[in-house]
Amino acid sequence: MSTEIVEMHLKLLFDLDNLLNDMDEPAYKKIGFKVEEKEKQSLIKTRTDLLKKLPRATADIYERLKKRYQRAIAPVDNGFCFGCFQRLPIQLLARSEEIITCPNCGRILYWRKK
Amino acid sequence: MNLASLLSKDRIILSLKPGKKNKVIEDLVYTIKQGADAELIVSTLLKREELGSTGIGKAIAIPHCRSLAVDKLEIAVGRTTKPIKFNAIDKKPVSLIFLIIAPPQDPGNQYLITLGKIVQIAKELIKKKLIGKAQTPEEFITLIDQVEKGLKKGK
Ligand SMILES: [Zn+2]
Numbered sequence: 001m002s003t004e005i006v007e008m009h010l011k012l013l014f015d016l017d018n019l020l021n022d023m024d025e026p027a028y029k030k031i032g033f034k035v036e037e038k039e040k041q042s043l044i045k046t047r048t049d050l051l052k053k054l055p056r057a058t059a060d061i062y063e064r065l066k067k068r069y070q071r072a073i074a075p076v077d078n079g080f081c082f083g084c085f086q087r088l089p090i091q092l093l094a095r096s097e098e099i100i101t102c103p104n105c106g107r108i109l110y111w112r113k114k
Numbered sequence: 115m116n117l118a119s120l121l122s123k124d125r126i127i128l129s130l131k132p133g134k135k136n137k138v139i140e141d142l143v144y145t146i147k148q149g150a151d152a153e154l155i156v157s158t159l160l161k162r163e164e165l166g167s168t169g170i171g172k173a174i175a176i177p178h179c180r181s182l183a184v185d186k187l188e189i190a191v192g193r194t195t196k197p198i199k200f201n202a203i204d205k206k207p208v209s210l211i212f213l214i215i216a217p218p219q220d221p222g223n224q225y226l227i228t229l230g231k232i233v234q235i236a237k238e239l240i241k242k243k244l245i246g247k248a249q250t251p252e253e254f255i256t257l258i259d260q261v262e263k264g265l266k267k268g269k
Pocket of ligand 1: 083084085
């Protein structure tokens with residue numbers, strides 16, 4: 001599987017997990033938007049299907065990090081991991097694995113396109 | 115943080131072309147991001163809509179989500195030249211859309227606070243029949259500012 005496709009699936013998976021999280025937030029519920037329980041179950045199935053599309057090792061890392069931190073992916077901002085706020089080593093950029101994780105906290109790193 | 119200060123002229127379209135719900139959402143997202151980032155945001159927003167329409171009734175919809183594609187809170191506003199189907203809770207068509215995208219990590223929970231504020235302001239726009247009032251993006255921002263100040267005074 002190409003790195004681009006893995007990245008695309010991971011990003012959507014992460015967005016959907018954040019969506020599911022927010023739906024359970026008391027502060028969100030208080031605002032009063034309609035959320036159908038049945039559709040929520042179907043969204044949980046969508047995220048599970050998406051997870052299955054990822055290489056097994058990547059999916060395992062993602063799930064493990066999600067359990068540990070709730071948000072498995074951390075954006076990189078100005079050379080810092082936005083999960084643990086540590087400066088990242090410059091050599092990290094030169095690597096070309098499917099996913100790059102923070103050497104400090106282990107979160108999957110994501111460089112936003114500018 | 116007041117809502118008016120989060121709005122920007124180039125992300126307010128007061129003569130938005132009516133069309134399918136998905137297309138209108140897409141057009142608004144493209145005022146914020148393009149390419150793969152826009153595609154990701156649109157996918158996530160549409161998944162949110164599947165959970166239940168964000169059409170809160172009386173012609174207003176507030177599509178919203180968090181996305182990895184943005185690094186700060188982003189808002190776009192669209193008013194369609196003709197009401198469009200949005201599967202809103204009152205089954206009525208929608209003409210004013212506030213679209214809000216937040217980054218995943220969000221200190222102080224600015225996302226949910228702003229979302230709540232938009233709902234409140236939207237209801238005020240409905241109550242005072244102000245949806246069609248502004249003619250330019252500048253006027254729209256001023257209108258939102260006035261409504262927001264009015265709400266604060268009322269408290
Ligand atoms: Zn880290």
